[in-house]
Amino acid sequence: MTELPPARPTHQFFDRQQCEVIHLAALEILRRTGARVHHPEALELLREADAIISDTNLVQFPAGLIEWALAQAPSNVTLCGRGTSQPAIRMEGMNVSFGTGSDCLNYLDPRTGEHRLFKAEDVVACIQLVDSLPEIEFCMSMGIPSDLDAISPYRHQAALMMEYTSKPVVFISGDKADCEAIVAMAAAIAGGSEALRMNPTLLCYSQITTPLNHGETSTDKLLYMAELGLPIVHMPSPMMGGTAPITMAGALALGNAEVLSGLVIHQLKNPGAPFVYGQGLHHIDMKTTISVYGAPEFELARAAVADLARYYNLPHWGYAGHTDSCVMDEQAASDATSSILVALLTGQHLAHDIGYIEAGLTTSPEMIVFSAEIINRMRHFMQGMSFDADSLALELIHQVGPGGDFLKTEHTLKNFRSFWQPVLFNRRRMHDWQKKGSKRLADQLREKTVSLMEARQPEPLSGSLKDELVYILQAAR
């Protein structure tokens, strides 16, 4: 009998031709409409590369320049955990890694149910939670501590992440000086900047302002990370109906033009520097004016961006485990489930925002723990099904024969563990479930989250490295 490779669920939204339409549309936007670049050095690099600059800073891009930049950028980026050259995250093919979101003002405390401002100790507790969950593979800060340095909270957040998790870190920065301090800390831990460049433990996240505006501060960060050869996701968040056309094709084309113009600046500074493609394409809700996370359009946009990035052969940025609900409820659970499945099916390399509720204003540790359970479940789904001889089990079927049972066979004993076992989800029947306290999912989730947050002792950073982080934080003031 022929042995086939395993079958796996797959998903493709755009074919080549559809990607090409969005590509050519972006080329036309950049040639005809152009983009504003509010940065002298970037303008100089563009002028030297034969871009047309008018009205001080309006740049029109020749198509060849954009396609040159696409050909320079590396096709994959890997991120390492602290103290190892072994990649923790390989941004390639259909690989998906999940991580938290950044910078929420509010914290939903699982112990008390209280919705309040983030404190530094909450950020630490959340980072430790991320460190303890194998399903969460990279860390973003989750909250801005209201009780820490209000002027430069970002480098403090980054220091906390480097101290309390050994997982790769995605950082936010207020300006280039923040980037410098954060990179210096990571380099100190990695054992020098060369080691950090070869085995990067961090990724910089920065924003392009839609429509078609490259701000001075964000372009500063872009050029700095390019120069160091450290990875950056430099991306717009086009808001359909607000900062972008309300139709998805137009918004996607606009966002694509913004990313590609950023890529040109980046590659002109240092050809071959690692660049992560991202577009936070979403829409404005015309009832409440929020930027919506829990919507079929949001998920379609994710599929579109992933296929487009794959068309360009670039590593890319994604979204999962977020909701517009204000609490960890049925809506949040439903949003987490569908977004995580979409992330896996569409192969979003770095799916971030795990734990976001209230459309990104609040982080909920319970949402993180719930999402971890769903990630685990959906990864089992994605494994698909094997077709080898042991899986077909014809000999076994013959031996057991009509009327027998498979429960007692070695084959069952050997293989039953490959089935998914939930931690939070109930499988007891009513009688038994009542006997065990009639706990709803929300009760189980709260207990599990609190016990994880109380149990975790992180591996501490060595004393001298900790001193070095403190020194860098103080010197950077």
Place this chain on the structure above:
Amino acid sequence: MDLKPIYKNVIEGQADAVESGVKAALAAGVDAGVILNEALIAAMDEVGNRFEDGDFFVPEMLIAARAMQAGLALLKPHLTAIDVQAAGKIAIGTVKGDLHDIGKNLVAMMLEGAGFEIVDLGVDVTPEAFVKAVQEGANLIGMSALLTTTMSNMSATIEALKAAGLREQVKVMVGGAPVTEEFARSIGADAFAPDASSATRVARQLVA
């Protein structure tokens, strides 16, 4: 002699090690009833607890039961009547019209592991066959049904026991996916058990 290794090997489902452990214990002059109760049955109690707590899965419970039975087979010639009668004799089967026996087999294995003598009547068991088993000395009967269409035959068996004048001398327990505590009460059964490990606990309470 230390019976702990036998206990541990039953829990881990190591049938060969259980056999050699039991042989060594018998050779060393340990009483067969002591080996049965303190190693084999105690181990199966622990297996049942782990299963109810969600730490053990069905296949693990089954290999443990198989290891227990391997040890029990060696002990049987040495056991006194008192050792065997201690727990009780249970006749078990799926009710008339129902051929689904995986659950019933599991329950039988666990009950045997708990020290009961099992008379397995098989599948599609008529009320008359249950009555006959009670006449032959069973002090507890266990009936299982998977189908809602066959559940009613449980009450037919209980009626048949009454008609034969045997209802007072036997305990009746029922189980199976559609069976509930309320249903068990409504047909006049003595107890209901939702799964194999609770069946053991329930059976012990009934014959205590």
